[in-house]
Amino acid sequence: MSEIPEHYVHYLILSDLGAGLGWYAPWEVDEADSYGGVLTIPVSGGSPFDEYVVEVVHAGAAREPEMHILTRLNDTEFSADIHGIEINLRVFDAGELALPHNYIGNLHHDDFACKLLAIQPVENGLYDIILDKLRGVLIGCDPFRHYTHRDGSPLSDV
Amino acid sequence: MKPIDIYHGTSLEFANDIVGPPPNPKVNIGGGEFGVGLYFQTSRGNAGMRVSSRYPDWRVVVATYCDNVTHGLKIKQFDHKQSDKLRASIPKDRRKSHRCNRDIVIGTIQRQPDVIQYKFESVSAEERLRNEAHLRLL
Numbered sequence: 001m002s003e004i005p006e007h008y009v010h011y012l013i014l015s016d017l018g019a020g021l022g023w024y025a026p027w028e029v030d031e032a033d034s035y036g037g038v039l040t041i042p043v044s045g046g047s048p049f050d051e052y053v054v055e056v057v058h059a060g061a062a063r064e065p066e067m068h069i070l071t072r073l074n075d076t077e078f079s080a081d082i083h084g085i086e087i088n089l090r091v092f093d094a095g096e097l098a099l100p101h102n103y104i105g106n107l108h109h110d111d112f113a114c115k116l117l118a119i120q121p122v123e124n125g126l127y128d129i130i131l132d133k134l135r136g137v138l139i140g141c142d143p144f145r146h147y148t149h150r151d152g153s154p155l156s157d158v
Numbered sequence: 159m160k161p162i163d164i165y166h167g168t169s170l171e172f173a174n175d176i177v178g179p180p181p182n183p184k185v186n187i188g189g190g191e192f193g194v195g196l197y198f199q200t201s202r203g204n205a206g207m208r209v210s211s212r213y214p215d216w217r218v219v220v221a222t223y224c225d226n227v228t229h230g231l232k233i234k235q236f237d238h239k240q241s242d243k244l245r246a247s248i249p250k251d252r253r254k255s256h257r258c259n260r261d262i263v264i265g266t267i268q269r270q271p272d273v274i275q276y277k278f279e280s281v282s283a284e285e286r287l288r289n290e291a292h293l294r295l296l
Contacts, residue, residue: 127203
């Protein structure tokens with residue numbers, strides 16, 4: 001890897017919490033509204049970028065996310081190799097998740113200037129496999145390290 | 159019924175409280191798409207992704223869902239279409255107060271028809287979780 005990609009994968013929730021349909025970070029919504037999150041990627045004019053950073057955080061350990069690269073195979077499919085686990089993700093075929101949406105929450109990340117498009121595992125149970133083998137989860141972009149409030153302050157100390 | 163493991167992601171503090179010893183699950187604190195209750199789901203990876211994006215320190219709690227948990231309880235199970243209908247009927251401001259008047263409510267997660275969620279709603283369901291579900295950390 002010669003260069004760190006500019007853009008990240010993000011784990012977000014598509015919801016209509018009073019401001020139309022758009023993406024929110026789970027951290028900023030009530031616990032009762034925080035179900036149904038998906039991985040998303042920022043897109044430009046509807047087209048994906050060539051590479052994204054995707055981070056893994058581990059359960060029961062100091063929060064030190066691992067950085068991996070998700071590569072675009074074509075306009076709908078993406079792949080990564082995380083410690084020998086082949087990660088294959090693709091865009092949704094239909095429904096609200098098949099369309100890019102704006103982030104409409106109250107946090108800041110440079111990627112939130114782009115529309116974001118949901119992606120899903122090609123193989124059923126991929127996220128379970130990752131948790132079993134790595135004791136970690138694909139968080140995309142760790143909000144506690146990379147997101148800020150609008151005034152630039154961090155979400156919390158980690 | 160063949161026993162299955164179901165999963166609840168939460169902060170490290172709450173996870174330790176739920177698991178104990180003594181185990182201390184609470185159905186009256188949290189809420190979700192089907193209203194007030196303690197929620198578990200069939201995907202541990204899904205549970206982990208959600209909770210790790212909410213809490214810096216997090217764990218996934220495992221419960222065993224089996225006959226000893228469900229025996230004699232009032233359980234309502236919804237398919238994905240019915241789950242969507244139930245979701246739509248509960249205003250977002252009632253997600254921590256709405257009751258389905260069942261001990262356990264089972265349905266899908268919004269936009270995730272392959273993932274089943276289990277809402278433990280009643281005190282009876284809470285007792286079964288505490289005494290029969292072999293609560294533990296993943």
